[in-house]
Amino acid sequence: MIPFAVQKLFFYFWKKLMMKIRGCLFCQIAAHEKPAKILYEDEACVVFQDIHPRAPVHLLVIPRRHIASLNEDLGKDEALLGHLLAVAGRMAREQGIDGTGYRTVINTNAEAGQTVFHLHVHVLGGRILRWPPG
Ligand code: AMP
Ligand code: ZN
Numbered sequence: 001m002i003p004f005a006v007q008k009l010f011f012y013f014w015k016k017l018m019m020k021i022r023g024c025l026f027c028q029i030a031a032h033e034k035p036a037k038i039l040y041e042d043e044a045c046v047v048f049q050d051i052h053p054r055a056p057v058h059l060l061v062i063p064r065r066h067i068a069s070l071n072e073d074l075g076k077d078e079a080l081l082g083h084l085l086a087v088a089g090r091m092a093r094e095q096g097i098d099g100t101g102y103r104t105v106i107n108t109n110a111e112a113g114q115t116v117f118h119l120h121v122h123v124l125g126g127r128i129l130r131w132p133p134g
Contacts, residue, residue, distance in 0.1 A: 005111075012110035019117055026118035030064045040091060044083050047091055056126025057095045057102070061088045067119040069108045088123045097125030105133070 002010075019025075028034040029048060030041075036048040039059065050058040061084050067074070074081060085104065092102045102125030107114040 008113070009110055011115065015115050016117060024066055024118050026060075026062050026116055026120065027066050030062060039094075040087065042087075044080055045087055047087060050122070055124040055129070057092075057097050057124065059088075059091055059095070059123040061091065061121040061123060063119055068117045069114060069119055070106060071108060072119075084119075084121050088121050092123055092125060095123075095125065101125065101129075103129050 025034060029036040029038075030046045036051075038046060038048045040047040041064075043064070045061055045063055047059055047061050050060050063077075063080055063084060065080075067077070088104050089098075092098045102123060105122040105124065106119070107122075
């Protein structure tokens with residue numbers, strides 16, 4: 001039996017290899033080259049439904065421009081990062097989960113469970129979310 005941590009690490013390197021071969025999935029969604037249920041877009045970001053929702057509302061807010069993760073030097077992108085959060089909040093209000101509550105999550109790298117290496121803000125709500133996350 002392969003330990004869970006080793007499986008996660010293997011999956012992480014597999015995803016990175018696939019991205020090198022096939023290109024970035026979220027860049028392709030942003031360019032409308034791959035299908036997604038897009039709920040909002042502007043010149044800087046795109047919002048679409050997560051394909052494997054972990055809550056009744058599970059959206060992804062992504063920058064249109066490719067940024068792999070928060071590990072990049074984003075000093076010049078502070079306005080863009082703020083915009084992503086502002087849009088996440090607006091989407092939560094539109095989805096009607098602002099009153100009950102929702103969670104915004106950015107996973108960075110293997111041990112946090114990042115599987116798509118294009119920065120994205122998860123917006124999760126519509127059910128009770130436990131803390132701390134697993
Ligand atoms: P993370 O694990 O934080 O990198 O999140 C990646 C998210 O992207 C996961 O929740 C996936 O379910 C989601 N995802 C992967 N492929 C697609 C797709 N084609 N359309 C929408 N969401 C996707
Ligand atoms: Zn990308």
